[in-house]
Every structure is written in structure tokens, then in C-alpha cells.
Amino acid sequence: GDSVTQMEGPVTLSEEAFLTINCTYTATGYPSLFWYVQYPGEGLQLLLKATKADDKGSNKGFEATYRKETTSFHLEKGSVQVSDSAVYFCALSPNSGGYQKVTFGTGTKLQVIP
Amino acid sequence: EPEVTQTPSHQVTQMGQEVILRCVPISNHLYFYWYRQILGQKVEFLVSFYNNEISEKSEIFDDQFSVERPDGSNFTLKIRSTKLEDSAMYFCASSPTGQDNSPLHFGNGTRLTVT
Numbered sequence: 001g002d003s004v005t006q007m008e009g010p011v012t013l014s015e016e017a018f019l020t021i022n023c024t025y026t027a028t029g030y031p032s033l034f035w036y037v038q039y040p041g042e043g044l045q046l047l048l049k050a051t052k053a054d055d056k057g058s059n060k061g062f063e064a065t066y067r068k069e070t071t072s073f074h075l076e077k078g079s080v081q082v083s084d085s086a087v088y089f090c091a092l093s094p095n096s097g098g099y100q101k102v103t104f105g106t107g108t109k110l111q112v113i114p
Numbered sequence: 115e116p117e118v119t120q121t122p123s124h125q126v127t128q129m130g131q132e133v134i135l136r137c138v139p140i141s142n143h144l145y146f147y148w149y150r151q152i153l154g155q156k157v158e159f160l161v162s163f164y165n166n167e168i169s170e171k172s173e174i175f176d177d178q179f180s181v182e183r184p185d186g187s188n189f190t191l192k193i194r195s196t197k198l199e200d201s202a203m204y205f206c207a208s209s210p211t212g213q214d215n216s217p218l219h220f221g222n223g224t225r226l227t228v229t
Contacts, residue, residue: 034217101172
């Protein structure tokens with residue numbers, strides 16, 4: 001079945017450091033890929049998405065590129081802020097034409113220190 | 115911006131009791147979902163709901179679980195006889211379409227603690 005693997009956390013960075021959170025997936029066909037973010041005490045929010053190979057999703061300075069050859073969707077940000085501290089979830093949705101059944105990774109907690 | 119709301123934010127119940135978790139999806143959305151996250155584990159799909167019926171459910175969603183849209187705004191998840199292992203954060207989500215590239219809009223979750 002479909003699966004998503006992302007790097008273990010927590011990841012602790014100083015403000016303005018470069019962020020990479022690795023994500024790889026296993027799926028049949030061509031899934032849509034997402035990054036969701038969960039701030040403390042809140043629900044999951046869509047951060048960015050990509051629906052086909054080589055697409056780049058971007059939002060709030062975060063980027064991720066859909067790499068079919070490596071089945072990856074790594075999240076990057078050039079300069080993190082304290083306000084980016086949250087849990088980040090990589091996820092996929094199979095483009096099977098059926099109802100959405102999103103598969104999530106385990107989440108990576110990011111802590112940004114001043 | 116419209117949002118999905120869930121109540122209560124935290125529910126404590128004794129093993130064997132029934133609980134109902136409530137959700138109000140975004141008003142013009144047609145597809146509704148429940149997910150759960152056991153502490154420290156993955157966010158897992160439970161069930162999807164469209165046109166007043168379940169469209170898909172996972173292995174987790176056994177006979178102890180049921181969903182209902184009792185009126186035009188609420189979407190509920192009922193657990194008939196809770197078990198300790200049902201303790202988790204339960205997230206409701208909705209989307210305007212069922213298309214796979216359409217992102218889900220999540221509520222803030224209900225933390226269920228079964229003692």
C-alpha cells in the first residue's frame with residue numbers, strides 16, 4: 001500500500017538557518033503530494049502541494065519539488081524563523097479517481113531557537 | 115477564512131462508554147472525513163463521507179465506529195464502547211470536492227482520553 005517516510009525529529013535550528021526535512025513516498029501511479037503544518041494547539045493546515053512530477057509547491061518561503069525519479073518531496077526553507085516552530089507532515093493522495101484517502105508521514109517537529 | 119470547527123477540544127471518558135465527537139465542516143464543502151493520531155504516531159485515515167453515506171473506511175473503522183450528518187451543518191463520529199486504545203487526537207476534515215489533488219481542511223482536533 002501507499003506509504004510516506006519522513007525524517008525523525010525533533011529538528012532544532014537557530015533562527016535564519018537553512019531547513020531541509022526529507023520525505024520519500026511509495027505509491028502506485030502518480031499521487032498528489034502535500035506538506036501540512038501543525039502549530040501548537042491547532043489543527044493541520046495545508047502548507048503547499050504538488051500534483052505532478054517536477055512541480056514545485058511553495059508558500060511562506062517554504063518549497064518542495066515533486067521528484068518522481070527519487071520518489072521524494074523534501075521540504076526546504078532558506079531562513080527559518082521562531083514562528084516556523086511546528087510539526088510538519090508530508091502526505092500523499094493517490095490520483096486514483098476515488099475519494100481522498102490521504103496517507104501521512106509520522107511528522108517532524110521543528111524547533112527554531114532565537 | 116471559513117474553518118472546520120470541532121467540539122469538544124478535549125474529552126475524557128471511561129472505558130466502555132459511548133462518546134460522540136462533533137464537527138462543523140466548511141459550509142459549501144461536500145466531502146467529510148475523520149482522521150486520528152495516536153500520540154507519537156501517524157495521522158491515520160478513518161472514514162470518508164459523501165452524499166449522506168460512507169464512501170470509504172479503513173480497517174480501524176470497525177463496528178464500534180459510526181458517522182452521521184444529522185443536519186445540514188454537523189458531522190459526528192460516534193464510538194459505541196470506547197477502549198483504552200481509542201485514546202487519540204481525532205481530526206475532522208472537509209473538502210469541496212473529492213478530487214485527489216484538492217487539499218483537506220482540518221479542524222483543530224478533539225483529544226479523546228479513555229481511562
